[in-house]
Amino acid sequence: MLVKKISYYDEFQCLMGECPQSCCKGWRIPLDDKAIRRFRNEKGLWGLRLKMAMHGKVQPSFSPYCFRCPFLRMDGRCGMQLKKGEDYLAEICRIYPRIRFCPGNYTELQLDLSCVHVAELFMKHREEQFFVEKELDEEQEQTGDNDDTEYLQALDESRGQLMAAITDASADGDPDALGVALKNVVAYASTVQDKMMREGVDEPEALRSGFDLSEETDWLPECFPLPIALINQLMSTDFYQDGMQYVLPLLYKLCHMYYRRFDKLSYEEGEKEWNRLFRKHIAGHPERVKLYAAYYNSHLLRTYMECYEDYSFFKHTMTGVIGLNVIMLFETLWREKYGTLSEKELARIISVCERRVYHNEVVEKELMKEIMKEKAKTA
Ligand code: SF4
Incomplete structure (x- = not known):
């Protein structure tokens, strides 16, 4: 069977007792x-x-x-x-932290960035968000029950196109170009989902028709950075818990950095402050735009094919935007406070954010509710 492994898959080895952030x-x-x-x-x-x-x-x-x-x-x-x-x-x-997707005729093997060591490997191989393919004798157990191979192929192609669009948009280090691309990817995913679920269009046709990432989208919030009001919604969900200081002390500290900076501000003041911090951070570290694009592509690589079973295009593309913004926010606050941030520290921030954004059903549901409210307002 053809096995596709994320380029750094074989480098992973659990840190066990040495792990600074046990899973x-x-x-x-x-x-x-x-x-x-x-x-x-x-x-x-x-x-x-x-x-x-x-x-x-x-x-x-x-x-x-x-x-x-x-x-x-x-x-x-x-x-x-x-x-x-x-x-x-x-x-x-x-x-854990291996992720296996086997739709029947091939297998994808990836690694979950909620593991701190995987996040370190991602940082090291940020420009290698691709699969290495190998034909292996071993059989792999199928992970779902969909057997529509035409849909599978169209889905894989669409993932490739979305990733290419994100890479292109970040090539010059322009944060606004990346923001437009992220917004268009989510809008495209939402349109595909509506076509399939509401209009009854066949999956391959819905995925392949109207692939125009340059179309203006007016119902989505800005995606890079997300409005502070939305980030604040996240902070008011299960994302933050008091007991976190014992089990995820780093995230506890980061959340408190956020509260200290934004709690006393109105939404308007908070938005201004967030935009000021964001522009300052990107101006000082323009190379980050490519890193954030690589992170989003890693998210697509790991989660987009889940649409083969659950058809949740909007959710899988939007949660990546949310995760990216939370990571960027914490990186920004950390730099404001300490002036510097090592690669290892950023890997730990990525890992804790992944745990709370993607592996927490309550947070995911609450956030989706807020975004859907925005959509309803402009519909
Ligand atoms: S988080 Fe990763 S490195 Fe740490 S104990 Fe778990 S699997 Fe091992």
Whole structure:
């Protein structure tokens, strides 16, 4: 089978006890059906520990309030893996931070930037957001049940076109050009989704028709930077939690930097301040425009093909814009305060933002609600 791996895939190795931001803290750990059955069948003290650790009746998880996995030991190692071996773990713990997409006739292997070491690899290989292809003998289990190969091909082509548009827009380091491209990508995705879901247009036709990224879009907010009012909505959701100071102290610190700077300002004042900070940051670091474009392309590479199963074009393109803006905001605030930011520090910022923006259903839903309100206002 043809296997496509993100260019730096084979460089990943878990930092284990040396990890500065363990993935066993700061989010809910969803359990798969096989693991739930396995854990529920355990007897004795171990069975009791498992039952006490599992929360929720329908689809139980560990760490439901996003604190720490009860099996994480003080030395940073996984107590469950040490006791029972890797095969015993829930699927998410076994495969994370690897992402596998196998629609049937080929497989894509990628890495999730919510892992701090993957974020470091992304920084190092920011200009290598492409797949390395290899024909392998091994079979891969299919990840969904859609078998429309024409749709799959059109989706892959459209992802390539969107990524090329983002790369082109960032080539001269012009933030406004990148802003227009981001907005057009989201508008295109929204149009495709409407054509498929509301007008009943066939998937390949909807994806291929009207691919015009230069069209003006008036219902979307500016995407680079996003209005501060929208970012403020994010901060008022589950994105921030008091307990974060123990499990994701870096994000806690970043959120407080934001509150200190913006809390006392009206929306108008906040917007002015945000734009001032943004322009100053980009003027001092014009190379960042390419990095942010690479980040968005990495997001498309990792999430766009999910539309093959869920048809959520708008969500997958918009969450990337939100994540990018939050990362940029925190980078800006950090530089304002400390004057400098190392690559490793930025990798840690990327990793915590990924955890809270993309792996948090409440945040995602709340944000989408706000954007849809904007859309309704202008419709
Ligand atoms: S965040 Fe990444 S490097 Fe750290 S423990 Fe988890 S998988 Fe390993």
